[in-house]
Amino acid sequence: MKLYFSPYTRAGRARWMLEEVEAKYELVKFSFATGDHKKPEYLAIHPHGVVPALEDGDLHLFESSAIVMHLADAFPDKKLAPALGSHARAHYYKWMVYVPATVDPVLETLTMHTRLLPEDKRNPALAADADKKLKTIGAVLEASIGHKKFIVGDSFTGADVILGSAAGWLGFLGKLGDYPNLAAYHKAMSERPAYKRAYAD
Numbered sequence: 777m778k779l780y781f782s783p784y785t786r787a788g789r790a791r792w793m794l795e796e797v798e799a800k801y802e803l804v805k806f807s808f809a810t811g812d813h814k815k816p817e818y819l820a821i822h823p824h825g826v827v828p829a830l831e832d833g834d835l836h837l838f839e840s841s842a843i844v845m846h847l848a849d850a851f852p853d854k855k856l857a858p859a860l861g862s863h864a865r866a867h868y869y870k871w872m873v874y875v876p877a878t879v880d881p882v883l884e885t886l887t888m889h890t891r892l893l894p895e896d897k898r899n900p901a902l903a904a905d906a907d908k909k910l911k912t913i914g915a916v917l918e919a920s921i922g923h924k925k926f927i928v929g930d931s932f933t934g935a936d937v938i939l940g941s942a943a944g945w946l947g948f949l950g951k952l953g954d955y956p957n958l959a960a961y962h963k964a965m966s967e968r969p970a971y972k973r974a975y976a977d
């Protein structure tokens with residue numbers, strides 16, 4: 777397998793899952809400053825020129841949640857997806873979609889407009905709106921994880937990769953202190969050997 781990757785991005789989710797399933801993979805690392813991720817060679821793999829993208833034989837796949845779900849299915853012995861048709865499986869789908877569809881855009885807006893963009897390009901109104909939306913999202917996540925070890929069922933699944941990485945992003949934004957349950961969950965996730973390998977460099 778080949779993972780198109782850049783550090784401190786959502787490609788970390790795919791790499792963490794590759795480590796969880798103990799897949800053999802090659803890492804193709806982009807440094808965004810070079811612009812290589814917008815060149816035709818990579819646009820043929822990911823039409824938006826963003827990471828992650830995964831090559832698994834003749835399968836080319838993008839979207840971090842899709843990659844995590846595919847890897848869970850490709851390594852069934854690792855039991856990283858709940859049984860098909862179970863309520864746990866339905867909740868697993870929910871988190872796989874809720875994070876990229878509802879959480880990530882808010883975290884992305886906050887990241888861009890409080891940290892990454894040059895100060896004269898930041899829009900305080902957009903940041904304030906994202907901060908407001910984050911209050912609801914944070915409350916949902918905090919109540920959903922509660923004192924549980926895993927977000928779905930009683931064992932680790934791909935949904936923990938997706939939620940755990942979103943919790944890490946909240947930490948990067950300095951927001952995890954507002955959510956003690958989520959902070960404890962993220963700390964436990966970050967102690968997993970696969971997480972440590974994925975985020976080592």
Ligand SMILES: N[C@@H](CCC(=O)N[C@@H](CS)C(=O)NCC(=O)O)C(=O)O
Nearest residue numbers: 785786825826827828839840841876
């Ligand atoms: N929904 C996509 C988001 C992918 C995405 O936007 N990746 C960002 C990094 S987190 C990226 O590659 N940005 C580079 C760019 O926009 O040029 C996923 O979850 O895979």
